[in-house]
Amino acid sequence: MSHLSSQMVKTLLKPGNVGEPFVERLFFNHRPVLMFLFLAATLFFGYQASQVRPDANFEKMIPTYHPYIANYLNHKDDLKGLGNVVRISVESTEGDIYTAEFQSLFKQIHDELFYIPGIDRAALKSIWSPSVRWTEVTEEGLAGGPVIAATYNGSDEELEKLRSSVRKSGQVGALVANNFRSALIYAPLLDINPETGEPIDYQVFSERLETLVRDKYQSESVKIHITGFVKVVGDLIDGAGKVVVFFAMALVITLILLYAYSRCVRSTLVPLFCSVIAVVWQLGLLKTLGYGLDPYSMLMPFLVFAIGVSHGVQIINAIAHESTTGAGKELAARRAFRALYIPGIIALVSDGAGFASLMVIEIAVIQDLAVAASLGVAVIILTNLILLPVLMSYVGVRQRSGNTEPQAGDEQSNARIWHLLSGCTQKPQALVLIVLALGLSVLGLYESKGLKIGDLDAGAPELRPDSRYNLDNAFISENYATSTDIFVVMVQTAKDKCSDYRTLDAIDQLQWRLQQIPGVQSARSLVDETKQIMAGYNEGNIKWYSLNRNQALLDQASVYASPSSFNADCSLTPVMIYLNDHKAVTLQSVVTEAESFINEFKDVEDITFKLAAGNAGITAATNIVIEKAQYQMLFWVYSVVGILCLLTFRSFRTVLCILLPLALTSLLCQALMARLGIGVKVATLPVIALGVGIGVDYGIYIYSKLQAYLNAGQDLREAYFNTLKTTGKAVAFTGLTLGIGVGTWVLSPIKFQADMGILLTFMFVWNMVGALVLLPALAAMLIKRTPMDRA
Structure with missing residues (x-):
């Protein structure tokens, strides 16, 4: 059948003809205006999309409404360094750390970190920090001082004093490696950059660590190892360039296969063009609404592209089918639109509603992903269900294409x-x-x-096992006794009661029970320091390494304890549990035992045990939320999609x-x-x-x-x-x-x-x-x- 003339199309589709819906007339009768509006919107959103920046924030990655996280945030100021922390290990490849050259370099790195915006300078800790001290028992009682003495000048005599001070400080395995070949700097982060007043830019901060620390100080004789949440995010953002490469690869593959399918250049380029416009609009809308792209939503633009291609192929297929009946460009496009816009909208609304169900998960990064996905689906309705058939009404399909003949x-x-x-x-x-x-x-x-909740591998499972971050993490785990995975139980008491015997005894029982769990390396709190001081009062006799019921002695001992073992008014004591890893099974065991202990002590007056802080405590809370939310999410996804399908097909x-x-x-x-x-x-x-x-x-x-x-x-x-x-x-x-x-x-x-x-x-x-x-x-x-x- 020959093509219908333009006049015949107007006659067949003039207003009032049976089967021509209002929506079709609205778009196809005003095609020039529609094209202009789409062009203007694309230019605007294209500019906005060019301004999109990676957006990552520590608190966005955690369930801030969970009781564990709420407890941590309520006491955040009293728990310096137990949340978002960077660890920098400086390794000597030519001997131990007790050389003047190494200590000079180590001090430079410590000072370099001190001046990086975003570092919590008051909580920065290494053997060069004045707050890191040694203590020993002498005939005259307890003696002590900073690990790096005021008289230190790099001489052999001072280096021997440093060696002795490190051993007496209790920092072997913590700030100094077990083999004395590396030392560690513990750098907690602030939430806000004090120079800009804005949240910390993790990408910029990670780059500063690389340029100001690793690139500047690493050499053949010194290796730098850096771990922490900010480095994981930074490495993921650095990988965004590779994500773009794979996006381009997928686009090229789709282009080739779509051409092989349609055998028509126009039928290949137009749906791809509209799908790319959908991605541009999505990114532009995110920027306009104040969102960015975090590491976990960087793949969302491709999924929007994929959904757009899926619907675009249906439109092209329908237009090609109509063309085989002899319909001209506009008539074929109108018929295809008429046949598919209702199922297409229903499908996309189902997509969007399903994605929106992710909002039930009270983790900001997932809720942001839900917003990004829903916006992407919304723009596909415009770009692929409306713009695509309108464009095809101008260009049409090649008459000798694989679909038409x-x-x-x-x-x-x-x-x-x-x-x-x-x-x-x-x-x-x-x-x-x-x-x-x-x-x-x-x-x-x-x-x-066998499906598990949480991480199943050590380090950062988002990165390859042989990635630089995971190799750095493995080095620190292997060379330091105190793990990088810390689970913290907070013990709250009345003011000035943290050193009360009942409190310390309860903490002692908690520590003993948790230390029996496989996967727990050790535990440390005010109890350990008090026992050490008690032994010191008695010439270091190990028999006195215990809690004394004499309250006056306990109060006096707390005076010598490190400031990090309790808060300013002695009403909060952190119990730090060092774990082998942060795998789900390890965290579950610790949480179960801690909760059991807390239930036994819940009726004890004036002593409250709260979970949880530390990176492992935060991960445990996240796992609990995820375990519960996965079923809620599935329920809402299938419920919403099912209801929409029921309303459609009755x-x-x-x-x-x-x-x-x-x-x-x-x-x-x-x-x-x-x-x-x-x-x-x-x-x-x-x-x-x-x-x-x-x-x-x-x-x-x-x-x-x-x-x-x-x-x-x-x-x-x-x-x-x-x-x-x-x-x-x-x-x-x-x-x-x-x-x-x-x-x-x-x-x-x-x-x-x-x-x-x-x-x-x-x-x-x-x-x-x-x-x-x-x-x-x-x-x-x-x-x-x-x-x-x-x-």
Whole structure:
């Protein structure tokens, strides 16, 4: 059939014609105005997007509403150095630390850190800090002084005094390595940069550590090792450039595959162009609303691009199909828009609502991710459901493209595939597929029992085991007795009662119980210092290394204790538990035992035990929130998507046909995470919600088209065969293309991105398989078919 003339298009689609909805007339009758508005918005949001900066904040990464974190924040000023801390270990590769050259260099590094904006200078600690002191028992009683004496001048005599002072300070294994070949600087961070009054810029701070410390002082004879939350974030942000490279790779792969699919340059470039515009709008909106991109949401622009491509392929496929009937550019675009804008909007609203369900997780970084994802979905409605068909109404599809005039061989090959898949609608085949799905569900349930909450590896699991950060962390863990993973129990009393015998005795019992747990290295508090001082009062006799019931002696001992062992008014005492690691199983054991102890002592008057501070305590609280939130999130995701599908299709059975394949994919994804040793945590929890949000698109598009053919009087198999030739073909292409695109992420040097690539590839492909195979099988068993069943 020849193309319809422009006049014929106007006649067929003039206002009042049957089947022409108001929305279609609104957009297509004002195309020039619409194009101008889109151009203006793109320029504005493009400028805004260029201003987006990495945004990371320590408190955004933690559940500030959890009781543990609330306790920590309430006493934050009394717990200097037990939250966001940087540790810098300076290693001598040519001997021990007791040389004039090493100590001179070490002092320079200590002083360099002192002047970096954002360092809590009052809490900065190393053997060069005046607050780090040694004590010993002499015939005249206790004696002591700063580890670095005022008389230190680098001479051999002073270095020997330093060696002796370090041994007597109790800092071996803490600020000095067990083998005396390195020393450590403990640098707590402020929340606000005192020079700018703004929150600490973690990327800038991390870069300063590299340029002012590592690059400046590291040499063949000295190695610098740096750990801390700010370095993890800094290294992830540094990897953002690699994320962009993989984004570009995915775009190129999509471009090649889309051209191979459509065999039309215009049909390839326009949907990609609109999807890129969606990403630009998303980033621009984030900047306009005051958001940035944190390390865990840096991958969100690609997911928006992926969703845009998914919907764009459906539009292009529909336009190409209409073109085969002889419709011209505008008419084909109008018809495609008319057929797809309702299921498209329903699918995208389902996506957005599913992503918004992440807001139930009271961790700011996940809530920001929910905002970013929801904004991305919202702009896709405009760029890919409206702008794309409008643009195609001008450019059209190439008449000899693979969609409009497929080659005979391809057509026959595809027909055989569609005929085979349409057999899923026959009850015998459908029953086999459903039984197979049930078997996979049982396997998924069994395997997912091994799914763990939190980190399953030492160091920073977001980075590769051989990354510089994890190597630095391994060095500190291996060479220092006191772990970098600290769990802190806060003991609150009345004013001036922290040294009360009842308080110290209760702390002593808590420490003993926690030290029996596998994974706990040691525990330290005011109790240990009091015992040491008690022994000192008695010529160092180990028999007196205990708590004395004489309150006057205990009060006197507290005078000699280090200031970090209690707060200014002696009403709060931190109990520091040093752990082997911050793995979920270790933290769970410590939390369980600590909670049990607290329940036993909850009725003791004037003594309150509170959990928890320290990096391990904060991680434990985060794990607890994540464990609870994962089920809440799944409930809300499936509830919201289910309700929207129910409102759309008015059939509970239809909802089951769409949601059950998604649920199977979610279950199998959890099993895959358990098998691969990927824990559920802040970085990975949103993946399942994102996978459901993207996967529901496939089901909605397929079922909408299937229902249209069923309403036209076709039997189920014929209706599904025709659905596969149009929508099903696009779904298969989209799932495979996006799976290949994110599959390249496994090569990323950032383990977080590699893990996301594995999980998203799995969900893209399995959601596609579920929509093409399991959905029609369920429809065969649940949906009433027409009397004429042409098996």
